[in-house]
Amino acid sequence: MPDSSATPSSAEPEALLAQVALGSRAAFETLYRDTSSRLFGICLRVLSERSEAEEVLQEVFTSVWRKAAQFDAARASAMTWLAMMARNKAIDRLRATPGRAARASLEMADDVADPGASPAEQAEALTERARLERCLQQLEPRRRSLIREAFFDGSTYEELAARIQAPLGSIKSWIRRGLLQLRACLET
16 A cells, blocks of 8 residues: 655645645655755845855745745745745845845856746736736725735735734635635636
């Protein structure tokens, strides 16, 4: 009988994150193996120094281990979530040491594959963004505002509840209903 905790060598990042959230070291290793080069490229692009990028990458995966349960596939893809985490941590490191950007070495850029989107992928992303904007405009203004602040600005539900002086449960319900309306609109 096969081991159900075994992780396939080419599992989707979303599935791997779900397993990491449950404490699977095998899933974590696979996730690292499958995504670390792309995330390292992001860190290196921001920081320009290989040693700094390596340290930030380690911080990223430490956070992934601790925060995998916070990943929500309804908000973003796993690679988007991981890439944003890498980018934000690299920017935080860059800001912590002013003047570093001026010392960036352009020679390092040749060593890293460009993880950016192709022109076709960029065009598709623009089309998807236009669809999302159209669907967002169909939402009731309060829900639209809450969704924008929660998912695009990174505000927590608790911050939103405090900001508009509404119960936390209401904030969650409004956002959930708005997301359901968005999904229905995007699926048409």
